[in-house]
Structure formats: C-alpha cells, structure tokens
Amino acid sequence: MKIVKKLIVVLSLALMVTLVFTGCAKEKTSASQPTENANASDFNSDKDITVIARDSASGTRGAFHELMKIKVKEGDKEIDKLVVGALEFDGTDKVITAVEGDKYAIGYISLGSVSDRIKAASVDSVEATIENVKNKSYKVARPFLLVTKGVENELVKNFLSFADSKQGQEIVESKHYISAVDSPVDYVVSSLSGNIKVAGSTSVTPVMETLQEAYQELNPGVTFEMQSQGSSQGIKAAIDGTYDIGMSSRELKDDEKSKLNEHVLAIDGIAVILNNQNPTSDLSSENITKIFTGEATKWSEVTK
Amino acid sequence: MVNSNKSNNLKEKLMQYVFYTSALVSVLAVVSICLFLLMRGIPAIAEIGFKNFIFGQKWAPVDTPPSFGILSMIVGSLYVTAGAIVIGVPIGIMCAVFLAEFCPAHLYKFVKPSVNLLAGIPSIIYGFFGMQIVVPFVRESFGGNGYSILSASVILGIMILPTIISISESSIRAVPETYKEGSLGIGATKEETVFKVVLPAASSGILTSIILGIGRAVGETMAVVMVAGGSVMPLDKIALLKPIRTLTANIVTEMSYSSGLHTESLIATGVVLFVFIIILNATLSLIKSSNN
Numbered sequence: 001m002k003i004v005k006k007l008i009v010v011l012s013l014a015l016m017v018t019l020v021f022t023g024c025a026k027e028k029t030s031a032s033q034p035t036e037n038a039n040a041s042d043f044n045s046d047k048d049i050t051v052i053a054r055d056s057a058s059g060t061r062g063a064f065h066e067l068m069k070i071k072v073k074e075g076d077k078e079i080d081k082l083v084v085g086a087l088e089f090d091g092t093d094k095v096i097t098a099v100e101g102d103k104y105a106i107g108y109i110s111l112g113s114v115s116d117r118i119k120a121a122s123v124d125s126v127e128a129t130i131e132n133v134k135n136k137s138y139k140v141a142r143p144f145l146l147v148t149k150g151v152e153n154e155l156v157k158n159f160l161s162f163a164d165s166k167q168g169q170e171i172v173e174s175k176h177y178i179s180a181v182d183s184p185v186d187y188v189v190s191s192l193s194g195n196i197k198v199a200g201s202t203s204v205t206p207v208m209e210t211l212q213e214a215y216q217e218l219n220p221g222v223t224f225e226m227q228s229q230g231s232s233q234g235i236k237a238a239i240d241g242t243y244d245i246g247m248s249s250r251e252l253k254d255d256e257k258s259k260l261n262e263h264v265l266a267i268d269g270i271a272v273i274l275n276n277q278n279p280t281s282d283l284s285s286e287n288i289t290k291i292f293t294g295e296a297t298k299w300s301e302v303t304k
Numbered sequence: 305m306v307n308s309n310k311s312n313n314l315k316e317k318l319m320q321y322v323f324y325t326s327a328l329v330s331v332l333a334v335v336s337i338c339l340f341l342l343m344r345g346i347p348a349i350a351e352i353g354f355k356n357f358i359f360g361q362k363w364a365p366v367d368t369p370p371s372f373g374i375l376s377m378i379v380g381s382l383y384v385t386a387g388a389i390v391i392g393v394p395i396g397i398m399c400a401v402f403l404a405e406f407c408p409a410h411l412y413k414f415v416k417p418s419v420n421l422l423a424g425i426p427s428i429i430y431g432f433f434g435m436q437i438v439v440p441f442v443r444e445s446f447g448g449n450g451y452s453i454l455s456a457s458v459i460l461g462i463m464i465l466p467t468i469i470s471i472s473e474s475s476i477r478a479v480p481e482t483y484k485e486g487s488l489g490i491g492a493t494k495e496e497t498v499f500k501v502v503l504p505a506a507s508s509g510i511l512t513s514i515i516l517g518i519g520r521a522v523g524e525t526m527a528v529v530m531v532a533g534g535s536v537m538p539l540d541k542i543a544l545l546k547p548i549r550t551l552t553a554n555i556v557t558e559m560s561y562s563s564g565l566h567t568e569s570l571i572a573t574g575v576v577l578f579v580f581i582i583i584l585n586a587t588l589s590l591i592k593s594s595n596n
Contacts, residue, residue, distance in 0.1 A: 087533040088557065
C-alpha cells in the first residue's frame, strides 16, 4: 500500500510540474510568434497541412467548395470531397483563431473578415482585394444577383432601388459581402403597398430576408413571399413569371441573360487564409483544390 | 383568534399552490422538451432510416443525395467522455480525499473556493483556454494538428473536476467517525484508514459523482467544439491525436444555417443525446436505490 501511495504521489507531482512548465513554455512561444514572421527557416514544409473548413451548412463553404471544385457534380449526384480529417468550425472567428494558432494551417473566410491576424493568399497570382473582386480578376468570388423579367412594376422597382440605396448596401456590408454599388444614394420612402414574390438561391436568402425586414419597416404596406430552393429554381421562376424577383448566387448563362434584367445586389468574395509565418503567399487554384480534397497533404507539394 | 386562524389556513393553502405550481413548471419543462425532441426528431429518423442514421458513418447533409449517419459522432462522444473520465476521475477523487482528510485548515480556505470557482467558469472560457494553450501544447508535444480527442479529453477532464471533487468530498465526510476510530483503534495508519476503510464506505457517493461527471462531459458543447476540431471521421481513422466531432458539436456547428431535413436530422441527433442522458440518470437512480 505504501509503495502504491508513494507512486501516486510521485506521479501526481510529476503531472503538476509538467503542466506548470509547459504552461510557461507555451507562453514564451506564443509571445514570440508575431516577431518571428520574417524567420521562415523554422517553417518545415514537409509537415502536414492542417486543412480548416466551415461546417457543411455554411454558405461560405457552399460557395468556396463549388468555386474551387471541391464539391463536384457526378451525373445527378453532388459530392463534397473535402479531405477526411479536415477541421470544421462553425464560425469565421474560429477559423481565424485556428489558422492564427497553427503555422501549417489553411482556411477560408469571407473577404470582408480578413484581418492582420492571418494573411490572405493570392490565388493564381491575383491578390485578394475588394478591387480585384470588383474587376473580376480575383476568381474566388461570385455575384449575388436579383433578376427580373421585362418591365418591372413600381413596387419591384422601388424595392430594387432600396437594395441599391445607402441603407440597402449597408445591410449587404454588415453581412460581410462586398457592395456592388459604387456610390449609393439615400432611399426615398414610397407609399406603395402590395406583395412581392421572391424565389431562388439559399445563399442569397439570409441577406435578402434582412433587406426585406428593413424595407417593411419603412413600407409597412408591403408583404413578401419567399421561396429558397436554389439559384436555378429562382432564375426559372423569374423567366416563367411565377415570381417577381429571382435570386441567384451564380452568373447567368447566356440564354438566361437574354431573357432577364440583371441586378447585382452584392459580391461574395472568399479569401484563402494562411498563417502569418507561412512563407507561401500565392497558391494556384489547382493546388487549393488539391489541398482541400487531400490530394496534396504537405506544403512542399504545393510550393516550389 | 378565529379570524387569524382562518387567514392562516388561507395562507397555508395559497403557499401550497405556489409550491405545487413551482414543481409543475419544472415537470412541464421536461415534458415539453421531450415532446419537442420526439415530435421533430422521430419523423426525421424515420425518413432517414434508423439504421442509416445510427449506424451510418457518412455525414454529408448537403450532398445530393444527402447522407445522415451519426455513428462517428456517437463514438466520438464516447471517446472524449472516456478520456475525460481517465483524466478527471483520479485527480478529482484524490483531491477530494485530500480536502476531506489531510488538508490543513489554512490551505482548505484557499483550495475549496478555487475548486468552486472552477465550476463557475463559463465553458466558452474553457474552450478559449483549450484553443490557445492545450491545442498548441498537444500539437508540439505529441504531433498532429492539436485539435484532437486528447485535447477535448483534457479540457473535459478539468471541467468535470468540481463535480467529482465536491460530491466525493461530502460523501467522504459523511462516513461515520466510528469507522475511522475503529480502524485507527486496531492499529491502522491514517493512510490505511482513508484508503481501505473510508473510501470503500463512501464508494456510492463517489460513483454518483463520476456519473454526474460523465453527464457533464457528454453534454458539454462549446468547449468541445473549440478544441475537438469537428471533423466527421470514419471509424477506422479515429485516433487519440486526430480530430473528432461529438453529438453536441454536430448540433451546434450546423444548426445556424441548416434547413429542411438537415435541421430535423440535427434535432434527431439531440434525441440520441437525450437517450444517453436518460441512460445515465437511470444508472444513477439504480445506484441510489441499491444503496438504500
């Protein structure tokens, strides 16, 4: 019994001591991290890449995985090929914190949330900036479109003018999307009433709902009917006239373009983010796909 | 005199109703949560198929066609809970023994409130601590990327400490003095008395503390989400240093933007969690009744 007791004492003491010491050691390394930025020599590119994704219900994930061909269509099936073991977090803040804390991490967040805690990688040598998204040279982005057919009635026109206005674009930016209107004007309240039927993209739906709420506060006589079943559905509904406004989170195809009025509500830009200590700052879209599908697992495989 | 009696009776009656309603509220809360879970969860399980849901390993709710298998998360919950027990129970019980039997009064004044404080720390703080300290520590000392069953177990092990310590301590204190006196009287040392007489006598209370600790560990959400990584791993790839998703983490990570069957499947995940808790509580009352 005595021996067992002694053993227990020694073990628990050892445990405490290690805990205390590692605690100290930890503080040292984390404190020195930011100053070591320039020193890339202790970045071991043969270490495994830590792939960080969003949860599968996230709109950012939906967009990124589609744009980067991580989610692929095979016949009528659609399969997300995210590598097994990728971390999945339910918020931009957690993705940032995780990338900030791990030298070998890669993640993605909406462009509006990039800060100096991490760095946004260039994709195919194009820097991830709002200007590059707007001039369409940065490819990891997609427009949020509102489409209508023919001549819009007064009510729809008024709602669209609200979406374009200062107030409307403020809502767009509060959702971390990029405003598509260069110099928005103030919205002028009308005294219209009636019902607007909207259908389409599930990604556009959240920002659309917020817009509608704000619009209804100013125009209490207006009601909305919403259906969110995907972009294609919304475009079709707008073309055949069953809905007033279709929401789309993809560019229109040429035959669709000829039939509809296109209205860019916002741009959803996504930044690929890396740890500040990662010497890499440019990735090809092909390599990004490889990293997220598990074809490439080490940094040395995607950098020269 | 008669009047005051009457008003006393009235007060009596009134207060009876007040207590009765209070009791009713808590029962009502449990019943309505049960109903909500079952009414929305069971149809979802039926639609997905019980076997596909419980024994499916593939969780891909937004693929076409979608898959809703939660086996990996059930196993994940079991693993991190087991890890928490391995870390938390020995430390907790030894701490309780120390507090109840060996702790000098001046130290007790410091240790006891610290333990209580541990119980009061919000789980988001544990999660943040885990993300900033435990995860990098695991990454640098054991490899992997740090988000792992191990990190989650360490955090949960710390989180269940107060539960285990306080209940174990009071059950150790409840052991009659005569037991100890008897043991000491026949020549046993203080240590022998504590470990061979007092601890066995307090075992049902200690077991209770462990089960309550398990309940806390199974149900913990925020801290686990932040340190476990949230990956849905196929069963053969689950490892101590690999990330994992638990049942609670599944619900909280995907609830915000999900829709349709996806949302329902998350509520169904809640049903499974609920069954876990019911089993734990049943075990608890079994222990209590066998003790009586």
